[in-house]
Amino acid sequence: MAVAPRLAALTEQLLGAxxxxxxxxxxxxxxxxxxxPVIVVRHRRALRRLLFKPGELGLARAWVAGEIDVEGDLYAALGLLLAPIQAERDIPPRQKLTIARELVRLAGPAAPVPPPPPREEVARRTGPLHSLRRDRQAISHHYDVGNAFYELVLGPSMVYSCAVWDDDTDTLEAAQTAKLDLICRKLGLREGQRLLDVGCGWGSLVLHAARHYGVRAVGVTLSEEQAVYARERVAKQGLGHLVEIRVQDYRETADGPFDAISSVGMAEHVGAARYREYAERLYGLLRPGGRLLNHQIARPPRADESSYRVDPFIDAYVFPDGELAPVGRTVTLLERAGFEVRDVESLREHYALTLRRWVHNLEARRAEATRLAGAGRARVWRLYMAASALSFERAGIGVNQVLAVRLPVAGGPGLPLRPRAWTERGTVQERTQRPERPERQQPAAPARAQAQEQPH
Known part of the structure; x- marks a missing residue:
């Protein structure tokens, strides 16, 4: 009997549909x-992977190895398959045994031997969860894969987080500039202030803040490759007197106080067990009245929070040790650390649009991406970004900007009476097309006395 009908029958038993x-x-x-779209099973080794790792991780290994592929619209295929795969249907033991026997027959004589995981899978992690050493290992796995590859995917902005779109935004670069400027306005940045960007990536936010707001910015990252790239950008733009890039964990940063702190797409790496420590650490690095902008992916809450499990594909191939939390928990822990939460803005749909642009960039230059990062890594990115776009579109996950203030607020004009005023202060183009600030040989004097100014 031909293989495809037998595989289809097994799949229908697993899906229950x-x-x-x-x-x-x-x-x-x-x-x-x-x-x-067509699901293509290129090699019987894919079935061996499912025998030894049933479910999502086995499928992910087969995808990364190129043993399973999709011809046609990847979004359409994932849209049809994600819900039944993630439903984790409870299959009776006798039916499981029948399915396993048929898989063994289809997998061939080598079925008793488990295939080795693709090399793109994260190596064995050492040390306690979210220790300094282990976090460095996790960050290196994801980010130290070549800056040229990230340039291809992210585009000229080199911003690896959700952009902010308007109806008339036509490029990813414009949407990312809008996001950077929105963060600066929410933080109320002023010339001479000190900004700490936790998880600064390739330096885009600190460069924007220094060039357009005149702040003295410190960016910290655990990625050596990101730091090299960011420092080159700082030097090329002549902003070395305003911007410092460090390879440093936020827990090792000790030269506060800062007037403002941004944490964009970094808190997902902190972990639930360490989040209170994270919030308290950032609180301690801010001056009284200083602002924190925490931009973080969130998941829906569960009736039984103990049942939450990290996605096995994401944990093994994308963000090792990453964890998502409901936005309510994030707000609660920030408040327990002493912050006053002043604004929460959901950007869920914006991230879906951003991810689709990244997927487009990857698919348009897939051969080059494969050359730069390897076929397996390119396949990891294509799958995780496309699946994530669908999850954001269907509200399976969200992303929020939380603006918080360190108490006590030490006088001054404070935040605007209507916080969303920062979205009404002219267009990004008006702000970023103004004449550049002249370069100064010496950093501007700090302006900590100006507590809680109105946003630009």
């Missing part, structure tokens, strides 16, 4: 509804 798209097997046989 009819296979929603066409399937092609390694012997050339096909089955399923025509006219849509």
């Amino acid at each position: 009819a296979l929603p798209l066409r399937l092609r097997a390694w012997d050339g046989s096909e089955t399923g509804p025509p006219g849509g």
Whole structure:
């Protein structure tokens, strides 16, 4: 009997529903509804992976190794498959045994031997969870894969977080500039203030803040490759008198107080067990009345929070040791650390648009991406970004900017009476097309006495 119908029958037993798209097997046989995307099982080794790691991790390994692929619209295929795969249907033990026996027959004589994981899978992690050493290992796995690869995916902005879109925004670069400027306005940055950017990436935010707001900015990252790239950008733009890039954990930063702190797409790496420590550490680095902008991906709350498990594909291939929390928990822990939370803005739909642009960049230059990072790494990125875009679109996950203030507020004009006024203060183009500030040989004097100024 041809392989494809047998695979389809097994898949339908696992999903508890009819296979929603066409399937092609390694012997050339096909089955399923025509006219849509096609799942291609290129090698029987994919079935061996499922035998030893049933579920999402086995499928992910087969995808990364190129043993499973999609022909046609990847978004459409994932949209049809994600919900039933993630449902984790409870299959009776006798049916599981029947499925396993059929998988063994289809997998061939090598089935008793587990295939080694693709080399892109994170190596064995050492040390306690979210210790300084282990966090450095996790960050290096994801970010130290070549700056040229990130340039290809992220585009000229080199911003690896959710952009902010308007109806008339037509480029990813404009949307990322809008996000950077929105953060600066929410933080109320003024010339001469000190800004700490926790998890500064390739330096885009500190460069924007220094060039357009005249702040003295410190960016910290655990990625050596990011730091090298960011320092080159600082030097090229002549902002060395205002911007410092450090390879440093935020827990090792000790030269506060800062007038403002930004943490954009970094808190997801902190972990639930360490989040209170994270919030208290940032609180201690701010001056009284200083502002924190915490930009963080969130998941929906669960009735039983103890049932939350990190996504196995993301943990093994994308963000090792990363954890998502509901936005309510984030707000609560910031408040317990002493912050007053002043504004929470959801940007969920914006991240879906951003991810689709990143996927487009990758697919438009897939051969070059493969050359730069390897076929497996390029496949990891394509799958995780496309699946994440769908999750944001369907509210499976969200992203929020939380603006908080360190108490006590030491006088001064404070925040605007209507905090969202920062979204009404002219366009980003008006702000960023003004004449550049003249370079100064010496850093501007600190302006800590100006507590809580109105946003620019």
